[in-house]
Amino acid sequence: MDENLLTIGAFAARARLSPKALRLYDRLGLLTPAYVDETSGYRYYRESQVERARLVFLLRRLDMPLARIAEVMAEADGVRAADLVAAYWADVEERLAGQRTLAHYLRGRLSGRSSELYAKFEVHTMDVPEQWVITEKRHTVEDELPTWIPASLGRLESAAEECGGMTGASFVVYHSEVADVSDGPVETCVPVADPDAARAWATEHARAWDAAARLEPARRVAYTRITKSQVEAPQIHAAFEAVEAWMEREGLDYAGPCREIYFADWDKAGPEDEVCDVAFPI
Numbered sequence: 001m002d003e004n005l006l007t008i009g010a011f012a013a014r015a016r017l018s019p020k021a022l023r024l025y026d027r028l029g030l031l032t033p034a035y036v037d038e039t040s041g042y043r044y045y046r047e048s049q050v051e052r053a054r055l056v057f058l059l060r061r062l063d064m065p066l067a068r069i070a071e072v073m074a075e076a077d078g079v080r081a082a083d084l085v086a087a088y089w090a091d092v093e094e095r096l097a098g099q100r101t102l103a104h105y106l107r108g109r110l111s112g113r114s115s116e117l118y119a120k121f122e123v124h125t126m127d128v129p130e131q132w133v134i135t136e137k138r139h140t141v142e143d144e145l146p147t148w149i150p151a152s153l154g155r156l157e158s159a160a161e162e163c164g165g166m167t168g169a170s171f172v173v174y175h176s177e178v179a180d181v182s183d184g185p186v187e188t189c190v191p192v193a194d195p196d197a198a199r200a201w202a203t204e205h206a207r208a209w210d211a212a213a214r215l216e217p218a219r220r221v222a223y224t225r226i227t228k229s230q231v232e233a234p235q236i237h238a239a240f241e242a243v244e245a246w247m248e249r250e251g252l253d254y255a256g257p258c259r260e261i262y263f264a265d266w267d268k269a270g271p272e273d274e275v276c277d278v279a280f281p282i
Helices: 008-015 019-027 047-061 066-074 078-110 114-118 142-163 195-209 235-250
Strands: 043-045 123-128 131-138 170-174 186-192 211-216 219-227 259-262 274-281
Touching (some): 008 019, 008 047, 019 043, 066 078, 142 195, 186 195, 186 211, 195 211
Antiparallel strands (some): 259 274
16 A cells, blocks of 8 residues: 555644545545545545545535536536536526525515515506417416426427418416416417418327417407516516406406417527516406
């Protein structure tokens, strides 16, 4: 055995880690001892491994999952490893921003200051004409919506070219509550010009996408207009609740399921650009 090797106790003191932590890092493949005595099972480390041990410790201080630490430690390119850390922290900050907004929303709601949250949403009414739409319907939970809705609307908007072109804004109908334990269903809809072509398209894709073509009746809706950043939960929930509170004050009844009407180019819109009407048929 190399006499320059450090016992686990000595190495732990140099790295400012506990032997328990070093055994865990070994078990996870994050920091393998330089030598393990076959008879005693004692672990020994090299002085050169101190930097790696401290790096693992610092990454853990970021609450980085061990699997992602392994990705960073496996990266030989230091710039690439730094990029992995930056990407992880960007995810953390995005999550924290959402949680901060949710905490603000919950404080207002629980303290009885909901009216303050709703005050920033101006509610109006508009008449939506009768229109033929091609649709997809799916049972899904809330966490899946940010992935499924854009993908579904993308398919429908492409298919609209086969159906005489789009004649209005795409929209999403929530036929029942969507949450962690409630799965809708949700229906994506794109207005099109040619009903016959729409029915033919729907027949072809009914099984794969639960596609349909139908006549959406003329409706009067109460709505509030929100920005791209407000489409994120919980802001969008506050927008829906603001419209419902306005309807209650006005003595209006629901005449159909709630919906989101996307009237702007999502990809080109900035965070503060208006992109969506949150609406209830009345």
